Amino acid sequence: MHQPPTEYDLAALHAALAEDEHTAELGLEVQVRGGALYLRGSVASEERKTVIGRLVERHAGDLDVRNDLVVEHPEAPTEAEQL
């Protein structure tokens, strides 16, 4: 039987995402839903998604990690706002 993470564990994970030199991410969300740990937000590349996912795995204990990070593919805009 595994212990679900406490909110203190999640706080430590948020701090690690910001402070770990490999991630330095302040804007990602981590939630526990249905016994799994979900990672949400957007990142610049597949490599970033993998690196961040690895850090979260290290903090996840027995929980499955669902890496739902979206990789940005920013393209030039097709229209302008008139101000």
Added chain:
Amino acid sequence: MIRVAAVGDIHLGVGDNGTCRAAYEDLRDHADVLLLAGDLTRHGSVAEARVVGAEFADLGVPVVAVLGNHDHHGGEPQEVTGVLQECGITVLDGTGVVLDLPGGRLGIGGAKGFGGGFVGRSAANFGEPEMKAFVAAAQREAALLEQGLGELEAHHVVALTHYSPSVDTLAGEPAEIHPFLGSYLLAECIDGTSVDLAIHGHAHHGTECGRTEGGVPVRNVARPVIRKAYALYHLGSREKGAA
């Protein structure tokens, strides 16, 4: 009419060379200037600043930037600024610049900005030294923005910050962290001068469009918000009073 392209929070790291450039190759066909609203690097190192500089050098339009909190993380913002400037990027920090563009003179006043919070829910200059230092930093950054916006002789003026001057463009962010995302003091100085558009980044889960109390359009151009390489704004396409 002046065509302004703007983006923030691109967070480039070492090894990210070439990941942005392609989307900006024809920028000069669509914009007269590119504004970068901070968090250009991931850790604020000189090596990362070189990556940013190479991505945005020689685009054929002026590039004007402010730094963000990530660009300060390495403790060497002056060195980061120096590298960007060497690559032709104008970095504003309590300063302003006037660009003579095909559509007229564009004034840009810029500063990083800081947190502190919004009206009725802001930190006060009271109590422990740490709290006073936090509030003093917010006040100092607002004063820098005011200084940057002062005396710009231009047809249109843009205020460029990393932190938000408006709570509107934070919609989507948890209210609990608003005091870390911006300060009403920035809006107060924007409303105290003649600004046509306020551009910021920082709030990745926020919303693109808002206004200051005085009605100045505020646009959050953090890349996760606009989901494009840059946002485009045409200033002066709607005629207002005497220019």
